[in-house]
Amino acid sequence: xxxxKRVAAIQDISGLGRCSLTVIIPVLSAMGVQVCPVPTAVLxxxxxxxxxxxxxxxxxxxxxLEHYKKMNTDFDCIYSGFLASSEQIDHCLEFFSAYPDxxxxxxxxxxxxxQAYKTYTRELCSRxxxxxxxxDIITPNLTEASILLSExxxxxxxxxxxxxxxxxxxxxxxxxxxxxxxxxxxDGGMYTVGYDRESSSFWxxxxxxxxxxxxxxxxxxxxxxxxxxxxxxxLPIAMNRAxxxxxxxxxxxxxxxxxxxxxxxxxGQLPWLIGYQELGDYTxx
Ligand code: PXL
Numbered sequence: 001x002x003x004x005k006r007v008a009a010i011q012d013i014s015g016l017g018r019c020s021l022t023v024i025i026p027v028l029s030a031m032g033v034q035v036c037p038v039p040t041a042v043l044x045x046x047x048x049x050x051x052x053x054x055x056x057x058x059x060x061x062x063x064x065l066e067h068y069k070k071m072n073t074d075f076d077c078i079y080s081g082f083l084a085s086s087e088q089i090d091h092c093l094e095f096f097s098a099y100p101d102x103x104x105x106x107x108x109x110x111x112x113x114x115q116a117y118k119t120y121t122r123e124l125c126s127r128x129x130x131x132x133x134x135x136d137i138i139t140p141n142l143t144e145a146s147i148l149l150s151e152x153x154x155x156x157x158x159x160x161x162x163x164x165x166x167x168x169x170x171x172x173x174x175x176x177x178x179x180x181x182x183x184x185x186x187d188g189g190m191y192t193v194g195y196d197r198e199s200s201s202f203w204x205x206x207x208x209x210x211x212x213x214x215x216x217x218x219x220x221x222x223x224x225x226x227x228x229x230x231x232x233x234x235l236p237i238a239m240n241r242a243x244x245x246x247x248x249x250x251x252x253x254x255x256x257x258x259x260x261x262x263x264x265x266x267x268g269q270l271p272w273l274i275g276y277q278e279l280g281d282y283t284x285x
Pocket of ligand 1: 014047219
């Protein structure tokens with residue numbers, strides 16, 4: 001019997017609009033992985049709402065890390081996501097260097113649909129590369145991938161060789177594993193694409209297109225991917241599990257025609273994760 005894996009999740013907590021910790025905690029818990037939240041900010045609602053109250057927790061992060069070090073707390077994974085200030089990059093770097101054996105996952109949360117989020121300054125976006133440089137796994141969406149590569153957001157579909165080139169160039173920024181979500185390829189399909197530098201392997205998972213997007217989708221995808229990798233799944237199976245669960249949640253939410261701001265209606269779908277489905281819907285990119 002192995003014990004439960006533990007992830008330090010450096011992320012905000014938002015009251016309204018499921019995203020970040022309100023998605024990450026239930027998802028990873030359902031997968032049998034413990035989450036230790038390291039809140040970067042508390043918000044009354046995520047930044048996609050027209051108004052929100054925000055309390056920045058930058059000055060909480062260093063003392064929290066000191067406490068964990070003093071307690072000899074071990075983490076199997078350090079996972080960074082939504083950050084409230086560019087100074088928080090330094091604190092994330094301190095967490096990563098304090099736990100050199102932990103899996104370092106950076107979700108370079110910066111924007112969606114070709115736009116940066118309201119609170120993401122130019123400096124914060126540019127400093128995100130410092131986290132990407134030390135990560136083992138990064139999970140940008142196409143908007144974030146384009147910001148990291150200083151490329152224009154693709155106006156249309158990408159060829160398979162363009163997608164491979166983006167994956168390789170992102171990996172050259174640091175992470176051995178790169179997964180990009182929401183990529184439209186020239187066959188007209190929407191895909192999640194991934195690259196493992198060590199084995200030089202490229203993978204893709206086809207997603208059904210749903211004409212809607214919801215807050216917290218990237219957080220859900222990254223958390224399932226992390227849970228799956230920590231449980232020992234290969235990269236394509238982890239991508240498959242994360243895509244399948246995210247797609248199920250998008251379709252459920254779309255069927256109720258809920259506003260995108262409310263996020264994914266994940267509560268009813270958690271048993272799917274507990275069931276730990278057998279999967280094999282990946283192909284080579
Ligand atoms: O899901 C990304 C995210 C996380 N946290 C907050 C956000 C967003 C995206 O809008 O506003 C507070």
